[in-house]
Amino acid sequence: LGKNSVQTAVEEWVQSYKEDRELALLDLISFFVQCCGCEGMVTAELYQSNEGKNVVHKMTEKFDQETGLYYKKFLAYPWILTIMWPEKLQSDFYPIVGPGPFWKRFRVNFCEFTELLVHQTHSSVLCDGHLMDTVIGMLSGLTNSAVYSLRHTSSLAAMKLLTALASVNQGICTGRRTAQRLYEIESITKLKGRHKYYMELLDQRRHQFQNKPVAIDNIICALFKRTFVPRYRDISSDIRVICMGELGCWVRLYPDLFLDNNYLKYIGWMLYDKDASVRMKCILALKALYEKRESAMKLGLFFYKFKKRILSMTQDRQPEITSECMQLLRLISEHYVGVFSAMEYVFLFQFVYAAYRPMATAAGELICKRLLAPPPHEGFFAQEPPDEFDRNLQNMKALIDFYLQGEFHRHVPYLVDGLWEAAPALVRNW
Incomplete structure (x- = not known):
């Protein structure tokens, strides 16, 4: 698929969602499961609210020796989903890691589809209280699977989904601030006629941006807690690399939310990771932040907490990390006076x-x-x-x-x- 084909596929799915929500969501769930390399069957039963806490005990993942099938049951509200697949899924091959240009392109299209899903729905059905609840439940269930192909693919989808949400919400917040600033400027002038009409338009625009950032922030926090937090320390370094790489993107794209020690601490903790590629992602994420003075000025507490570790990484076993770390330290020294003895x-x-x-x-x-x-x-009379x-x-x-x-x-x-x-x-x- 080319870029236009992915765009068309997303637009067609959004239209089908508006026509038949349940059927479209089941199609989307089947799509994600098949992208994990699962050729099995997906069934759904409606969640009954009177089941209460007993529903937790139904969330299982097991292997049936008689049938040779794996079973995974989990909640993706409003359904309890059951996925069945043959044991051969445990092999090393599944779409996003397939060799050759075809499968590499598939991975690019898969990520693009996930991101376009947010960009195409943020002004319509994204915050309808149904779409993202189901998607978050599905991805949360898949990312907790013991089967690596399910866990890896769904983790990639969840992180890309968060990246798109961060990008969209930062744009909305920027638009809200712009509308508010224009409204305040226009309110100072005392013109009549056209001015009154323009003020009404600006006021409508302000109210359009009023609640949406909060709603998307809630989606981001829910998806972050249910997918990123369990997976950033995954046993697989590939999944940890995805988590750290995308976290660096979120902090740059949406600093209003993510440029905070509650999120930056994950980058600091993973500087100690045993895998060099994970440590490199963390250093590169910090470098991108320190290249901008505005973000660097908000990282003082973070740096003093992890200063000793960053200094020690100049002696890392991987030479590429040592040079990137030295460049990071140079950037830090440019922003803070007296930061190093x-x-x-x-x-x-x-x-x-x-x-x-x-x-x-x-x-x-x-x-x-x-x-x-x-x-x-220094001074007005300084020498040439x-x-x-x-x-x-x-x-x-x-x-x-x-x-x-x-x-x-x-x-x-x-x-x-x-x-x-x-x-x-x-x-x-x-």
């Missing part, structure tokens, strides 16, 4: 001698920012800034002092190589 800077500067060139270059950039930068000129020769002379003296005070007196080529990209005017024209 003199001893911590000495510790970081020594990595300019690293044999891994990206790490040495990243350390060289930190040296240029913190050690070789010209001193600031030094010319390029004087500035290079000052920096060369500082660099020689750094070299002599270090313990790597036989590693001059490493020092020059580390500064080659960061300070070309200094080391290439000495």
